[in-house]
Amino acid sequence: MRYYWELWGRRFDSPIILASGTAGFGLELMEQNNLHGAAAVVSKATTLKPTPGNPPPRIVETKFGLLNSIGLANPGVDEIVKTILPEADSLPIPLIVNVAGETVEEFPAVIEKLERSPVPFGYEVNVSCPNVAAGGMVFGASPSTVEEIARLVNSVTSRPFSVKLTPNEGSITEAAQAAETGGADSVTVCNTFLGMKMNWRTGRAPLKRKVGGYSSPALLPLTVARVYKTCEAVDIPVLASGGVSCPEDVLELLAAGAVMVQVGTWLMRRPDAAGELREGVVRLLESDSQ
Amino acid sequence: MRYYWELWGRRFDSPIILASGTAGFGLELMEQNNLHGAAAVVSKATTLKPTPGNPPPRIVETKFGLLNSIGLANPGVDEIVKTILPEADSLPIPLIVNVAGETVEEFPAVIEKLERSPVPFGYEVNVSCPNVAAGGMVFGASPSTVEEIARLVNSVTSRPFSVKLTPNEGSITEAAQAAETGGADSVTVCNTFLGMKMNWRTGRAPLKRKVGGYSSPALLPLTVARVYKTCEAVDIPVLASGGVSCPEDVLELLAAGAVMVQVGTWLMRRPDAAGELREGVVRLLESDSQ
């Protein structure tokens, strides 16, 4: 028996997508021969201008999870279109480009530039980054802003796009409905949760911006709930993101209604995660159907 | 050296408060001799009418945490005033009564009845229960509703009260500011996160209401961030709630700005948690000050 999953009219033999910010543009993984098992890869965030990112440390571990404060570090869309996308053309799987902006207008501006490249399969519109002052999750908290961004993006591309939502502010279901109204082809549920670590001896937070994005296998039930509620609220497909560390997690998110499932933090630990997860999923489905 | 923590003008030799819903009215713990180390106990939710609570199962474990769907089960304020509060008068520590309502008006109605009892030290106004259809976290998501509830409560009692906020919808800092404006003496940050488990083989959620309140030691960094941001936003004291399972967690939340720290889920596992945590906190503070 063969299993298929579908996204934006295309069929894949795996439900696994590599999450933004944890797979680069897929090139390192291609070199390591670690892309098999992945249906697609979402790039790190692309912004209009080159962005150095936040001051280190950018990764801080807590007892049961990870705080990151990368801050959308990337060389800017021009450089990406010029040097990275041509290289990414040799990827064996589709590339979805993750896009961020400091203003509402920057989203279509970035995408217009990306449109010149034949490489992107689609876009993920990141209105939910917890690690930047301007834009980021502030956008995602406001349904009207989400709708406006989706509408602007929709007007400059015919490629499919997903809007990546925030769990930190506002209502994720209302934001999803706004994205749908604005013309998004799917939503990604969701970005990292706002988290923080404090050194009680010094009274200081290791992250320079104090708060960061928190991810952990222990957050899976939070994603399951948000995926389920979002699926009830919209008719466009939902991509799940958050907390996946084993094949059962993938199946749980699919059962909650997701069409595909992203893996991020776990991929940093296991660059071969996509293959492991896909195989595990298929094995479980086969054993279940017996 | 002796350490003190303060809440509502009263001094305590422990920063630990027992969280609502996990300590009953403190009577079982008193019988077990497990109240030492606790500064105060917050009662389970009290509602205007007797509330049977949600259908079982009400407790479902996930790999790294706990989902609950209790649904504010309680015998109603009249019965509580008549039989439970008189018993609770013998508690060796102050009792804070947690109050919930299906309508905005029910909050002051419940508190008016509680005012007839000399027992409550103060109240915790629960605008954040994830496990009920009416009221609950819907209230907490709307700053104007939070402000109105705080104002109504303030008008019927001179006892101090804290408003317990939700991390699931809206903006926790705006809700905190609304509570402050409405006259709250403090805010509790925060109630459980919306979570869900799915059985992928059956496609069914074990909880009858599908989603429940998720708690876990792994959520501590989420509470730390929300406490920190809330402390930046308001001048009233912040009580921390969520993720505490060891003395370091307590100190981290205090360092983030909390005046006192609640323990809930961990108390269910360790009925002597308050004593353990207080001792650990004092030991760490002593070793640090050397």
Place this chain on the structure above:
Amino acid sequence: MIAEKEEILPGIFRFEFEVSEGFLRKAEPGRFVQVEVSSGPFPVTRRPFTISSRSTDSIEIIFEVVGRGTKTLAETDEGQSLRMLGPLGHGYKLNSGEWLLIGGGLGAAGFPGLAASIDCGLMILGAATKNRLLTIDGIKTRAITEDGSSGMKGLVTDLLKTVLWDSFSNIALCGPIAMMKAVIEMMPVESRTVTQVSAEARMGCGWGACEGCSIPGADGGYLKCCTDGPVLPALAVNWDLWEGIHR
């Protein structure tokens, strides 16, 4: 401390815990303990087990590995110490007169201690197969297995067809809910009034605080398995609702 550990059937373990005198005195038949199965924080809650029997300085529990918590517990070695709360809850009302004990699978785990405290006329044990069937020494027992690998072949209810209900003035019943419900339905009404069931529910605290362990009550509302039970009069439970919640 785990003084003794034995795998009495495949995947079914008997643990003997050294306990204090004060603990022993309260370890009455039908009461339970809450065991912290892992030293790490996960799983978060403890796991409840009926006190199977007590000796002069120890108690025993008998448990089956069914999931993560019991698996971790089964991997704990003799000599190690585990945190254990209890004895908790209400046990059997140890009325005089002859008793009939009816147990399904691990439901019989609490019967050794109970049988030692009462006048046990007959014990009826059922299980899916021989490997799941507890044996309890020194008590007149009739067994039945679904596959016939030990005793008769069939369900507990099949065995019960020949029982002289009115010769027993007390009945103890413990097993899967569907089995207990079927047994109660086939009893004469008078027997129901003398039947005590040992109930199970997923527990949070185990000591009455969290309202997590609800069992639908016959009078509406819910009973707390941990403090109203776990042993309850059969007629105190709303069996239709209770069966319903277990899908």
Place this chain on the structure above:
Amino acid sequence: MIAEKEEILPGIFRFEFEVSEGFLRKAEPGRFVQVEVSSGPFPVTRRPFTISSRSTDSIEIIFEVVGRGTKTLAETDEGQSLRMLGPLGHGYKLNSGEWLLIGGGLGAAGFPGLAASIDCGLMILGAATKNRLLTIDGIKTRAITEDGSSGMKGLVTDLLKTVLWDSFSNIALCGPIAMMKAVIEMMPVESRTVTQVSAEARMGCGWGACEGCSIPGADGGYLKCCTDGPVLPALAVNWDLWEGIHR
């Protein structure tokens, strides 16, 4: 697989891992491995360690227990297998000419493999105390400890006051950031241009994807410790900023 485990100093361990031929070939001096320290999911990320040396079928790492991950690793027994990624990153440019190796504390962990691949004139090692001072056989070494318990008493920079910088055409430098910065500041400018530093940063992936391991670059922006480094030209780093981020 951990073929050998030895506590060479209190809290400092040497692990020998059996590895494949392909792995060995790429295990050049200065490259590192990412070790999955726990079988459970926490801590979530791997831990990076410099490849200390290689033999015909194995590599060694030398590490100090400083926190949870290294503690767990130290508790792993000989014969157990661990997931290990690598060799990762860029190692030393193995230029010809005489080398000066300067190591602070565990910074010297990578020197055995390096010394075997180059013409090492002198190795200078510093540590807080004797118990933190690595010994590396067969190489001319001068040591200094802060408490004087081994070698001279003082800091590495004290030892370096007498060094004839221009007799070395290559310098390898590894240790705490403040120490490396002080060493570079006391060097003649020409020596700086031939100095390679082995950098450290908290890592996410270790293989270039996450942008987590940033080190402030001399030309603005950030370098990735894991793929631009860990071995970097001393002049590629913005030392003021880098020291700043470590409070």
